[in-house]
Amino acid sequence: MIDWRLQCRAIYGRAYPRAIGALREPSWMFFDIFLPLLSISAFIFYYRALGAPAVYEGFVVIGGAMTAFWLSVMWGMATQFYWEKETGNLELYMMAPMSKMSILAGMALGGMFLTSVRAISTIVLGVIIFQVQMQLTSPLLLVFAFIITLIALYGMGMLFSSLYMFWGRGAWHLSNLMQEPIYLVSGFYFPVKQLGFYVAMAASIIPITLGLDSMRQILFGAGANGLLPVVEEIAILCVVAVVFIIAAWYSLRHMEYLGKKEGRLVLRSQ
Amino acid sequence: MESNWTSPWLFLVYSVVKPIFGTLILVFMYLIILGGVQDQTLFSFMFIGNAFYMFVAQTMFGVAYVVQEDRERFKTLKQVYIAPISYFMYIVGRAISKLAITALAVVITLIFGVAFLNVGVDLGATDWLLFGVGLFVGLLCVVVIGVALAGITFLTARHSSGINEGIAGLFYLFCGVVYPMTVLPSWGQTIGMAIPFTYWLEMMRRALAPGTDFSAISGLGGYSNLEITALLLATTVVFLIISVAIFRYADHLARKKGKLDMNSTY
Numbered sequence: 001m002i003d004w005r006l007q008c009r010a011i012y013g014r015a016y017p018r019a020i021g022a023l024r025e026p027s028w029m030f031f032d033i034f035l036p037l038l039s040i041s042a043f044i045f046y047y048r049a050l051g052a053p054a055v056y057e058g059f060v061v062i063g064g065a066m067t068a069f070w071l072s073v074m075w076g077m078a079t080q081f082y083w084e085k086e087t088g089n090l091e092l093y094m095m096a097p098m099s100k101m102s103i104l105a106g107m108a109l110g111g112m113f114l115t116s117v118r119a120i121s122t123i124v125l126g127v128i129i130f131q132v133q134m135q136l137t138s139p140l141l142l143v144f145a146f147i148i149t150l151i152a153l154y155g156m157g158m159l160f161s162s163l164y165m166f167w168g169r170g171a172w173h174l175s176n177l178m179q180e181p182i183y184l185v186s187g188f189y190f191p192v193k194q195l196g197f198y199v200a201m202a203a204s205i206i207p208i209t210l211g212l213d214s215m216r217q218i219l220f221g222a223g224a225n226g227l228l229p230v231v232e233e234i235a236i237l238c239v240v241a242v243v244f245i246i247a248a249w250y251s252l253r254h255m256e257y258l259g260k261k262e263g264r265l266v267l268r269s270q
Numbered sequence: 271m272e273s274n275w276t277s278p279w280l281f282l283v284y285s286v287v288k289p290i291f292g293t294l295i296l297v298f299m300y301l302i303i304l305g306g307v308q309d310q311t312l313f314s315f316m317f318i319g320n321a322f323y324m325f326v327a328q329t330m331f332g333v334a335y336v337v338q339e340d341r342e343r344f345k346t347l348k349q350v351y352i353a354p355i356s357y358f359m360y361i362v363g364r365a366i367s368k369l370a371i372t373a374l375a376v377v378i379t380l381i382f383g384v385a386f387l388n389v390g391v392d393l394g395a396t397d398w399l400l401f402g403v404g405l406f407v408g409l410l411c412v413v414v415i416g417v418a419l420a421g422i423t424f425l426t427a428r429h430s431s432g433i434n435e436g437i438a439g440l441f442y443l444f445c446g447v448v449y450p451m452t453v454l455p456s457w458g459q460t461i462g463m464a465i466p467f468t469y470w471l472e473m474m475r476r477a478l479a480p481g482t483d484f485s486a487i488s489g490l491g492g493y494s495n496l497e498i499t500a501l502l503l504a505t506t507v508v509f510l511i512i513s514v515a516i517f518r519y520a521d522h523l524a525r526k527k528g529k530l531d532m533n534s535t536y
Contacts, residue, residue: 028432031432031433031435031436032432034436035432035435035436035439038436038439038440038442038443039439039442041443042439042442042443042447042448042449043299045443045449045453045454046296046299046316046448046449047299047303048449048453049312049448049449049450049453050299050300050303050304050312051303051304052299052303056303086343173284176288177284177287177288179288180287180288180289180291180292180295181287181288181291183291183295184291184294184295184298188295189295189299190298190299190302194298194302195298
């Protein structure tokens with residue numbers, strides 16, 4: 001029988017350091033808000049040099065801020081069990097009586113909170129500095145699209161986390177590699193539809209693709225040149241979120257079994 | 271040391287995929303807005319600037335990360351430090367290996383640009399003297415700034431990636447890497463004019479694409495090749511002095527405060 005109180009305490013315990021970490025070291029806030037603004041500014045000036053319509057500056061602000069979530073998922077979720085293995089925490093997680101999914105859920109919740117604070121700050125600053133014009137028609141739909149995007153995205157992070165647990169230094173390099181290619185195919189800086197319908201649909205396996213597209217449609221209307229109607233994109237995201245979380249559960253169980261069988265759970269510096 | 275985690279072929283792919291996709295983002299943005307490469311001058315300006323900026327982004331970040339990696343991950347910094355070598359030269363050596371790896375990505379990107387996107391590089395007409403001098407001084411500048419950032423990394427726990435990305439981002443924003451500096455507000459242009467990479471990238475464009483007239487858009491059209499070279503040399507010397515001073519001071523401070531074996535378990 002599942003001890004839900006224990007699972008909730010594990011979730012809270014793992015989310016706590018991420019949420020409180022921002023307050024303990026406020027200098028991180030500066031880096032995490034200021035750095036995305038630099039690349040956002042550069043891409044906006046690039047669009048201005050090309051004579052792009054003003055709405056593209058809005059795409060860059062939203063896309064640039066959302067990079068924080070992708071980085072959080074890759075470095076704060078996917079690579080996390082690898083780090084825990086390197087620092088000697090992973091065996092402690094394995095010995096503790098709660099489900100490892102609770103640890104992942106805590107990591108995801110803490111990461112969502114921390115990254116949301118920073119990404120929203122970046123968006124607000126970007127909108128003010130570059131005077132981005134938005135046509136927000138449905139705030140509730142925007143919030144729902146944002147939340148379901150995060151759930152699907154962090155679900156994917158949970159799946160990756162269990163896979164990465166098994167790997168060595170390659171995990172670090174894979175996370176490093178999965179930045180620019182994903183920024184391109186997910187349309188972080190332009191409407192993903194511009195890549196062609198089939199490429200965009202293939203890229204939709206990454207939840208942030210449809211999440212970004214739906215949020216842009218809600219914020220910028222027809223100018224967003226959306227891939228699918230917003231409701232359909234949100235429905236797909238709901239399905240993807242469930243699939244990723246279930247897949248993460250199975251994957252975690254399998255990888256934990258393999259790790260124990262092959263003695264790789266405590267193998268460091270490989 | 272850079273590639274000992276995988277096979278050489280996988281490392282080769284890894285080394286070129288990231289920067290090339292970074293370039294493709296800019297290419298797609300360009301094509302989406304302008305529908306094609308009609309304005310060959312602006313496109314070549316962006317493409318060549320971005321290709322050479324890879325040296326700045328990849329090498330500077332990599333050099334500074336060496337300290338954190340040796341200290342926190344491999345825990346070998348103390349051993350390297352007490353070995354009978356100059357740690358300064360060790361960092362320079364690590365930087366040169368990163369330059370060599372990045373050079374491959376730069377060459378592949380330029381070949382791709384010339385072959386498929388009509389980038390105006392013409393090796394037959396290239397000003398090799400300007401290119402050689404510019405490349406040497408520019409890469410020297412990349413290495414010395416990287417060394418300064420490595421020095422700062424001695425003193426920080428886990429801020430190094432943020433500081434490195436911040437510095438590289440500032441250069442990307444103000445040096446007219448992918449857009450002419452004239453797009454920036456006047457105070458932004460003033461900052462750009464104080465940074466060596468502004469002149470370095472202009473030299474690379476002029477040397478590799480002498481048939482393309484960047485003078486109308488670059489904001490540096492009023493300077494001759496000789497003046498641009500002199501400005502690059504002057505700003506590089508200033509950055510060299512500042513960087514070496516930062517490294518020496520940070521090194522002293524790190525030893526004084528016992529930061530060389532700091533382990534944040536992060």
